[in-house]
Structures are given as C-alpha cells and as structure tokens.
Amino acid sequence: MDRRDLVRSLRWVGSRDGWRAVRAAWRRHRIDARDLPGGGAQRARVPGTACGAEALPGGGVVWFAQSSLRVRVAVGGAVFCGWDGAAPEPSYALAGECPAADTRAVLEPDKDGWRVVSERITVVVFRNGAVEFRTPGGVLLRRELPPRWWDGPGRASCWVQRARTPADAVVFGLGGRSSGPGLPAGSYRLWNTDPCAAFGPGDDPLYITMPVQFVVADGGCHLVFHDNTWDGRVSLRDGEEGAGSGHDQLGGCEVRFEGGPLRYWVMAGSPGRVLGTWTALTGRPALPPRWALGYQHARWGFGSAEEVRRVAAGYRERGMPVSALHLDIDHLDGHRIFTVDRDAFPELPVLAAELREHGTRLVSIVDPAVKAEPGLAVYDSGTAADAFVRDARGQVVRGVVWPGETVFPDFTEPRVRRWWGGLYAERLQQGFAGFWHDMNEPTSFTAFARYGEATLPRSARHSLEGRGGDHREAHNVYGLAMARAGYEALRELLPGQRPFFFSRSGWAGMQRYGGTWSGDVATGWPGLRASLALVLGLGLCGVPYSGPDVGGFHAVPSPELFVRWWQLAAYLPFFRSHSAIDGGRREPWEFGPRAEECVRAALAERVRLLPYLYTLAHLAHRTGAPYVRPLWWYEPDDRRLRSGGDAFLLGKALLVAPVLEQGATARAVRLPRGRWYDAATEAAHHGGGQVLLDAPLDRTPVLVRAGAVLPVAAEGGLLLEVWAPAPGQTGSGVVITDEGDGWEPPRVERFTSRWEHGAVVVEREGADEVGYPVRVRGLRPG
Structure with a gap:
C-alpha cells in the first residue's frame, strides 16, 4: 500500500462507514475463530502402490494401497480423473448432466501399470500413482506425479498435485489475470478477490479466478481443469530446456487446495477443438443481443x-x-x-x-x-x-x-x-x-x-x-x-x-x-496492457465476451492514452467506457478536438465491423471459439508467436496490433504464416516474420488475411469485403444473421473466394448467386 492509499484508508476508517467496516472485520474474525475447525495434527498420505484395477465403461478404477483413481473418457473426448472416489458430479462447472462415457475407451494392462486409449488422448496410470497424458502418437502432454493429502480429525483434507509439462510449454488462463497472456513463472491464488484498489500487471488475484490451465507446446495443446471451488494456488515453474534428458527437460506446475475433492478434466487437440470440448462440457457461451x-x-x-x-x-x-x-x-x-x-x-x-x-x-x-x-x-x-x-x-x-x-x-x-x-x-x-x-x-x-x-x-x-x-x-x-x-x-x-x-x-x-469486464483497472499504460491480457486469458478459459473500462477506472487519462485505449477496445467484444466518481468524465469530447476525431474514426470502424463481430458471437456460441484469439491460435507449434501477447486475431480474418506504449507512432508485430494486407493501405506482407507497421494517432494497425470474405456494414445493408487470395490459393468467410435479440434459428451462409481468369470471384455455398454486394480489395501489385 503506497502512502496515498494509506492516508485515504486512515480517513475512511475514521468515517461512519469506516467504523462499520472495522466492526464487520472484527465480527468476521470472531465468527471464524469460533466456528472453523481448529489446528491439530495432520497425517500425510500418498496413494501407495497399486494393488489392482477394474475396467468400467470409458475406462476404469485403479486401486492403490491408500487411495483409488477413476479414469473415465467422456463422449466428446474429455478425460475425467477422480481420486479417493471423487465423481464428476455434483459440479458447478458442468452444464447439465455429465456427458456419457465413451465405451470405445477401455482400461487395459500396460508394462508400466494400466492405460486407457481414446481417440484424442492416451492415459497411462503408473503403479506408484503417477499419471501421464499423451497424444495418440505418443507425445507427452502432461505427467501428473502421485498426489499427496494431509488429513486431520474434523478438518478438510488438503492436497497438492505436481505436474510436469514439456520445457517449451506456455500456460494461459487461470481466469482473469493481469499478467500475460502467457503466464510467467510464479504463484497464482484461486480465490476471487476485490483488490479494493486499481490494479495493473502483476496484481493478483483479481475478481475471476479459475483452476483452468490452457497449455500450449510444440507437441500439442491441452486444457486441464481442477474441478474444486475451494481456496487454492497454482504455482508455475519454467522448463529447464537443455538441462538434461528425459523428465529433466520438463516444466513444472503445482496445484494446491485447502480442501475439496481431487478431481480434474483433461482435453487435448487443436486450440479450437480444446475449447469446443471445454464449452461442450461447461456450457456454450451465451449469445448477446x-x-x-x-x-x-x-x-x-x-x-x-x-x-x-x-x-x-x-x-x-x-x-x-x-x-x-x-x-x-x-x-x-x-x-x-x-x-x-x-x-x-x-x-x-x-x-x-x-x-x-x-x-x-x-x-x-x-x-x-x-x-x-x-x-x-x-x-x-x-x-x-x-x-x-x-x-x-x-x-x-x-x-x-x-x-x-x-x-x-x-x-x-x-x-x-x-x-x-x-x-x-x-x-x-x-x-x-x-x-x-x-x-x-x-x-x-x-x-x-x-x-x-x-x-x-x-x-x-x-x-x-x-x-x-x-x-x-x-x-x-x-x-x-x-x-x-x-x-x-x-x-x-x-x-x-x-x-x-x-x-x-x-x-x-x-x-x-x-460475460465480464476488467473491473477497476488502473489508469495508465500498464493498465492498458493488462486489459488485453485479461481478455485473451479469459477467452482461453471459455469466456469470450469481455472488455476493459476504457481509460482505466480511478484517474483521468491523458488524451493520447484515452485514444489508444479506445482504439484497442473498439476491436474487443465488450466495448465500454467507465470511470469512478472521482475519475473524470469519459465522453470523447472532454479530451479535446484531436482526440475526439481519432475516437470518432475508431467508433466508425466498430460500426462497420458489426456484422463480422455478430458472426463471431454466433461462432462463439456454437463452438466456444473466442472472438479475440492469440496469434498462435492456428499455429500453436510456433514458439515465436506463443511468446507475443501485444497483438491478437479478431476471428480468423483480422490481425489487430494495438499501440500500448506512450508516444509510439509505429510498432512491430510478428505475423502468422500466409499473406496479410494492411487494412489502411492494402499493402501486402508475407507472414512468418516480423514487420514494422505505421501507427499514427488516428488509427490502430490492422491486417487482413488474404482470401478473407469479411461481412461489413454499408449503406443499404451488408457488404462482402473480399481480400484477394494469394496466387494459387483460395479463401473463405461466413455470415451469420438473425433478428438480433431472440431465439429464432440464425441464417448461416458460407462463401469462398478464388482467382478465375485473372479476377477474384466469390461464390456462396449451395447457391447460384452471392446475394450481397461485393467489394474486392488487396489488388495492389506486390
């Protein structure tokens, strides 16, 4: 707490509400001291040696000297693991009933213990209680070490589970975190918390914590969810690549909870498949009006x-x-x-x-x-x-x-x-x-x-x-x-x-x-950067509709900061300005004519892109794919893309490179593979490397994927903005429309773009006519 916060706290404590809070804090302390189980001896326990197994639909149970493990592959590909008799239900996370077991998955003996082979994951249970998750090709995704419990009379059973992942793995998620989006090594608490002050990068925990890790490595992606609502902590350790061989090259993770069941789900595949499986399990994202x-x-x-x-x-x-x-x-x-x-x-x-x-x-x-x-x-x-x-x-x-x-x-x-x-x-x-x-x-x-x-x-x-x-x-x-x-x-x-x-x-x-929003993010350039980290991280936890308080919450932003924050938010799903009672106004004209002009341009682009954003909302509702995606979404094996978190994909078609630094008029961004066009100049850039983009105050650098069929608003209705495919390539796009706020089935139209006789043509799947006006862009030489 800095000196200013301390002075403010002292003044508040002296107020009527402050004294009420002091009394409430004392009551809370007294109630917990009276009613929570006291300390006492606790006994450590590990599973011990395996002593048998029983095959069941979708997997089976392995019995150990002091515990048991249930492995169950569900229809859809998610794998459930429950220790000490923990079952998938009851659960606040699951949407409806637990999915049925995939009866094709069978528990069978293995040279190291037992294994369950499924379409997307092979699970190996070792005789000492360790568990490995591998791809169908045998690549290690995750190795869980034998868990440890601490049991005591009249107390909840605390437990810890350590895991190892490939050295190149990057962990995302854990709810709304201000660091990242790739989470650095450190400890992250799992306890929803009002920080009671403006927050910036590194402040933790915040309002939404989730025991959801989205892990990306060269060998594949997986998501692990510990279905436990108690206070807990996830500690991440960097991998030690080159330190040795075998498991010495693995990164580390430790999950610790103060009580509750030791049960978790693991799902693997491409990023889109992982989130599709995750949101099928926990509920598809609500479709906003x-x-x-x-x-x-x-x-x-x-x-x-x-x-x-x-x-x-x-x-x-x-x-x-x-x-x-x-x-x-x-x-x-x-x-x-x-x-x-x-x-x-x-x-x-x-x-x-x-x-x-x-x-x-x-x-x-x-x-x-x-x-x-x-x-x-x-x-x-x-x-x-x-x-x-x-x-x-x-x-x-x-x-x-x-x-x-x-x-x-x-x-x-x-x-x-x-x-x-x-x-x-x-x-x-x-x-x-x-x-x-x-x-x-x-x-x-x-x-x-x-x-x-x-x-x-x-x-x-x-x-x-x-x-x-x-x-x-x-x-x-x-x-x-x-x-x-x-x-x-x-x-x-x-x-x-x-x-x-x-x-x-x-x-x-x-x-x-x-959806959700950032909460009381700090006014300042670090708060702007934290805003993007939050949105990307939440999207990888299955929450696609989010955004920050534009300008930060507690203080008055400079005109430049306000413009850059507004420009970022114009490309995020939830687009809202907000401020505290003493944080100044957020009407754009309060920041001067130049800022108002820049904001007007960003808002006009938001309005133009609304048909595309609404299509992304429907896709999120159908598949779980977030509107805002990390640059590695289609290339998770590219380590250079995994290390960057200051740019993002908006759907498949757009790459947005917001300005997050004061005074910047240009910025570098590493591009995914393929051809990309500058949305402002139509200049072509070749992916796979880094480019330097102009970023004057009046616009955010945005690139468009070659071949994209982009639905945009135009006078008189909807227009298809088609960006020329690369030579010899084709492109695609989808348009989803409905009445806007009801439950009627939407209309889904799919389009392809290609070169034919030296011209770009567009076709609608299953129809002779395109049905919309078409504007072709990206035809400049180069």
Missing part, C-alpha cells in the same frame, strides 16, 4: 436523469452511436438495490423510453448485498424467504457494502435463486434492458483491505444445492450462482428475448450466462 456489441457508456456519478440526457444528446449531436448507457449505484435510493432515487431520476421509465427511440438502452448495476433495514421491501421479503447467509449458530451474517450494514443472499440455494430472480421484474418495469453484476466476489468492506479479506466469514454456512457447506467452498462460485439466478429469471420474465448480463466475478462455466 446484437445491440450489446455496440459501444456502451457508463459513469459512476451521472447523478441525475438530466445528466444522462445531456451525455446521450452529446453523442447524438456528434454522430457517435451509443448502444447503451449504464447506471451505477448513484441512481439507487441510498445505494439500496432494486430501488430508484426518485429525486434524481423521477421518471426512469420515461427516460428509458426516450433513449430507446434513439437506439440506446439502459443497463442497471445490481449488487448482491441487501441493506439490513426492516421496512425495505427487498430485505423484508428476503427475511421472510430465509434467503440470507447464516453463520454456524444460525445468525444472519452481516457485512458492510455501499448502503451500509448489509446481508447476503445464499445463491447456492435453488429457492433463493428463484426469490432473487423475481426481483428483476422491478428493473424491467423501470425500463432496463441489461444487467451488470458488481461486488459479487462477494465483497464486504474491511479496514485496510489489503491486509484482510474483504468478504464473508469463511465459516459462514451455505446450502450448496442442499449438500451443505461453508464459505470456503461457496466463495468462488458465489458470482456464478448469482448470474444463474438472474439469467434463469430473465428467461422466464422475457421468454422471447436473449438476456444481457455481465458479471465482475464468476467461475468456470460463467460463459453460459453472459
């Missing part, structure tokens, strides 16, 4: 309906379309959820209707904490429904959040989710079209938060779908369960419309309910 791919503006501190009207009018006067305006906690009555400050927003439904006439929706913030105030409708109904989290002695747990002393719904109880979901009817009556879940790690303020946990007592009791447990197990899935409550309610309240949710916190599987 088409308007949610437009630009959205938020501010903590609009203060009044008239200020909202003023900002909306400012965008309209400048010809800058805004798809949504977001109202933060200041529109609520005393920060109480599901209320409205009637003095500042006297006729909110009227305001929503006015904005809707101009194509702008209203989005409402929703926090989970309910003010503990008898007479408040939400509190009274929640009390009557016995909806709030209690401690081990049956007392309702209280904390401190924006409205003061608060209580917290237990979203792990189905009837509480139904009660909570019914509250969104009030938001719909106010005219809101989408919802923004905040403070749902969950956060409860504490004094000097960096030195204590700003959440509920670890001993607080939760339903956990009727199984019963405490906050140590429920904490990481609290935001996920809250998103489920809202999403399922909106499906009933508005059955003909796709819900729009994004959540600050979540866990594996959150993509099936909506």
